Amino acid sequence: MTNHVPVLLEECLTLLNPQNDRAYLDCTFGGGGHSAAILEKAATATVDALDQDPMAAERAQTLATRYPGRLRFHAENFRNLDRVPGRFDGVLMDIGVSSHQLDAPERGFSFRFDAPNDMRMDTRRGRTAAEFLEQANRQELEKAVRDYGEEPRWFRIVNAIESARGSGRLSRTASFAHLVAEAAPPPPGPRGPHPATKTFQGVRIAINDELGALSEALPKAFAKLKQGGVLAVISFHSLEDRLVKRYMNGVSGRPLDREDNRTQDERVKLAELLTRKAVQPSAEEQSRNPRSRSARLRAVRRIAP
Numbered sequence: 001m002t003n004h005v006p007v008l009l010e011e012c013l014t015l016l017n018p019q020n021d022r023a024y025l026d027c028t029f030g031g032g033g034h035s036a037a038i039l040e041k042a043a044t045a046t047v048d049a050l051d052q053d054p055m056a057a058e059r060a061q062t063l064a065t066r067y068p069g070r071l072r073f074h075a076e077n078f079r080n081l082d083r084v085p086g087r088f089d090g091v092l093m094d095i096g097v098s099s100h101q102l103d104a105p106e107r108g109f110s111f112r113f114d115a116p117n118d119m120r121m122d123t124r125r126g127r128t129a130a131e132f133l134e135q136a137n138r139q140e141l142e143k144a145v146r147d148y149g150e151e152p153r154w155f156r157i158v159n160a161i162e163s164a165r166g167s168g169r170l171s172r173t174a175s176f177a178h179l180v181a182e183a184a185p186p187p188p189g190p191r192g193p194h195p196a197t198k199t200f201q202g203v204r205i206a207i208n209d210e211l212g213a214l215s216e217a218l219p220k221a222f223a224k225l226k227q228g229g230v231l232a233v234i235s236f237h238s239l240e241d242r243l244v245k246r247y248m249n250g251v252s253g254r255p256l257d258r259e260d261n262r263t264q265d266e267r268v269k270l271a272e273l274l275t276r277k278a279v280q281p282s283a284e285e286q287s288r289n290p291r292s293r294s295a296r297l298r299a300v301r302r303i304a305p
């Protein structure tokens, strides 16, 4: 059975510093690796955990049995984290997909398996990837493939998607991956990643509205912190990391970006920035767990009441 190896675990624990009788919020339970480590580290700490994937609930049940009365699971999108009662000493977001999702053929996240082209993290609602590809307008497709997928050959791929509508080729992972590879064949030379890798990523980000959920969740997560509490966010995509960096700069009273020309007096400092530069997995972690390669961790400590 698949196991999700938690990314930047020691670094997260150092930042969150779990203590007895404290309360933590894990917005992305996944396989429960970070939640378990918090529960293990501090024998009377509690964790409220969210995941929009209903399959995560079963794994949470196993962990809740191991740590009786200390883990509460909420099958929620983290954009609704304000529905969880209470305030927390630490909030963690480890966004993106879990190995459980990537390695389950029927979920359609991977072109390694032929399956219905689904890619929804929340299988209870929303459009599948196949439905999105059949129905989205040109602008939405470009956003997915060019912006979220960062695919340089987006133009040919978007054209190919539009031409394939109604043919059934968009409905399965294998035929869709084949269509992308045909539209943008791999360059000659040593074999690199599959030519559909970026497009799959972009479509996944689009159909799960991953950037929208993150933008909504960041201020809600910060509002959930007690004074002295820490918000730690791991992202796997440069657009997500940019959102996190900007948000954390904002609450720390720092310029949001190079264009921000407000004076120091005009900026409000509610938090202390704990990571000047994003923390990246060590070379050892990257070789042990190649899926950690693009991870970036940033954190702030709330100083306002």
Ligand SMILES: C[S@@+](CC[C@H](N)C(=O)[O-])C[C@H]1O[C@@H](n2cnc3c(N)ncnc32)[C@H](O)[C@@H]1O
Residues within 6 Å of the ligand: 004, 005, 006, 007, 027, 028, 029, 030, 031, 032, 033, 034, 035, 050, 051, 052, 053, 056, 076, 077, 078, 079, 094, 095, 096, 097, 098, 099, 121, 213, 214
């Ligand atoms: C990278 S995994 C988390 C792994 C976890 N930290 C561990 O150690 O096992 C990301 C998880 O976040 C969930 N997720 C992603 N976006 C979400 C959202 N907007 N709301 C709730 N859960 C989300 C996914 O379903 C997935 O299970």
